[in-house]
Amino acid sequence: MSTAEESRQRVLVVDDEADIRELIEITLGRMGLDTIAAADLSQARDALVDQPVDLCLTDMRLPDGNGLDLIHHIEAQYPALPVAVITAYGNTEAAVDSLKAGAFDFVSKPVDVHKLRRLVDQALKIGQPVTAAPANRRNGESPRLLGDTPAMQRLRQTIAKLARSQAPVYITGESGTGKELVARTIHAQGPRAAMPFVPVNCGAIPTELMESEFFGHVKGAFTGAARDKDGLFVAAEGGTLFLDEIADLPRPMQVKLLRAIQERAVRPVGAETEIPVDVRIISATHRDLATLVTKGDFREDLYFRLNVIEVHVPPLRERAADIPELADCILAGLASHLGLDPTPSLAASARDALQAHDFPGNVRELENILERAVTLCDDADIGVEYLRLQSPLARPDENTAPPTAETRPAGVEPLENRLEHIERQSIIQALEATRYNKTRAAEKLGISFRALRYRLKKLGID
Structure with a gap:
């Protein structure tokens, strides 16, 4: 056998219809690709024993069992082998069950050759080196997944x-825990890493x-539609679409999103x-999306379609042992951004x-605390007095959304602005009064x- 033949990837095809x-x-x-038929x-089980394969494609209905049985067998005996299933058209329940069991993806009958080729291409990328930059960096830019506590190791x-x-x-967790970073990491470590993350x-x-934002629109679809516009689904083509704060989606849009996910197609306005x-x-x-489903505020069918696999991001108070590493990483990032030498450190x-603080705002709150401490402290060694930790506050109701431009009283500008x-x-x-002498301006303002x-850098003042 030639070297080229030895290097060809092999796919096991399991279906009782010749x-x-x-x-x-x-x-x-x-x-x-080479194929083995069963x-x-x-x-199929005998073929897996006889020779190694790189991918398994299996029908859901088999004479002596079903595709789920084969998925469970492969998960237990060949965990590194991706398996995709072929389902009857419109059988969403079977497709979801296969994904929950560990299938890579599914394709419906009658088999669309173009969709099949795309699925196979993606499945065979599993295990290959990822060229995209990893989402979890240790340079202070994205520190939220750092830590060696059991909770973070499991995550x-x-x-x-x-x-x-x-x-x-479906990613759950309190505000500030790093849910988007988890999504980015899943994307970056998978076969879609080179494609867009939207x-x-x-x-x-x-x-x-x-x-219009989700599905796009065509020219003249409504007043102001001067040209065709691609939506978010098209922008994420081949990659990942991350829907943050999915609970805020109004019910009419929930119906349209469900159809887009099930049909794997969108219709521009x-x-x-x-x-x-x-x-x-x-x-x-x-x-709590399940509670919203119970109240009738979120469609149950969409909930189960999104929540095929649930991931919970633990709050910072449940992994306090990780705080020193997180803090060092955040301080290193601030020092790099502000040009500080030496890098500030915590007393x-x-x-x-x-580590004793409750952190209702989680890692985002830790970042804000350290950012403020760096600006207030003149020394590289940050003492506890510069942290200005507040007394533990009651954690806000997680079913209550923060005020938005729509819910804020008219004419009231956000306090932060x-x-x-x-x-x-x-x-x-102060700068004008001191002819832009920054040292004297700082003295005049009573800050270091x-x-x-x-503050000049943060506010963009030259």
Whole structure:
């Protein structure tokens, strides 16, 4: 056997219908792949013993069992082998069951050759080196998944397993825990890593624009539609669409999203035909979606379609032992961003105080605390007094969404914006009064030179 023949990848095709096996074998042969055919579960198990394979394609209905039996067998005996299933058209329940059992993906009968080729291409990328930059970096930029506590070790193991699948993932966790980072990591470690990762906050899109934003529109579809526009699904083609705060999706849009996920196609506003799309859906929310389903605020069928596999991101208070490593990483990032030398570090008392803090805002709160401490402290050693930790507060109701532009009283500007405006004006006045001598301006403002330099950079004042 030649070296080229030895290097060809091999696919096990399991189906009791000879014509379907032949169609799949011809398609895969044209892709430069070798195939092994099996007509039932018993033959498939024997084939797996006889020679190694790189992918298994199996029908759900077999004479001596079903595809789920084979998936469970492969999960137990050949965990590194991706398996995809062939389901009857419209049998969403069987497809979801196969994904829950560990299948990589599914294709419906009658088999679409183009979809089959795409599925096989993606499945065979599993185990190959990922060229995209990893989402979990240790340079202070994305520190939220750092830590060696058992909770974080389990989370990373789950992420590694989910990266090998195309199943929809539902990420739960409190605000500030790093749900988007988990989604990015799943994407970056999987076969879609080289394709787009498109995040969207479902609560930030005006209701009247949602359909156009998600599915796109054609020229003239409505007033102001001066040209064709691709939606978020098309923008994520071949990659991952991350639907953050999915609980904020209004019910009419939930129906349309469900259809898009089930049919793997979208219809732009004003268009007469659907566009096939290939995206992996990952969703997240800090609210209890199951409770919203019970109340009738979220569709049950969409919930079960999104929640094929659930991942929970633990709050920071449940992994306090990780706080020192997280803090060091965040401080290193701040030092790099602000040009600080030496890199600030925490005094022992400050570390103890952080580990004892409740952190209702989780890692995002830790980042804000350290950012403030760096601006207030003139020394490289940050004492506990610069942390300005608040007394533990009651954690907000997780089913209550934060105020938005729609719910805020008319004419009321967000407090953060008002404070930033006041801070900007005070700094500019101090600089003008001292002829832009930053040292004297800092003295005039009653802050350290480092604090002024940080604020100038944060506010974008040259």
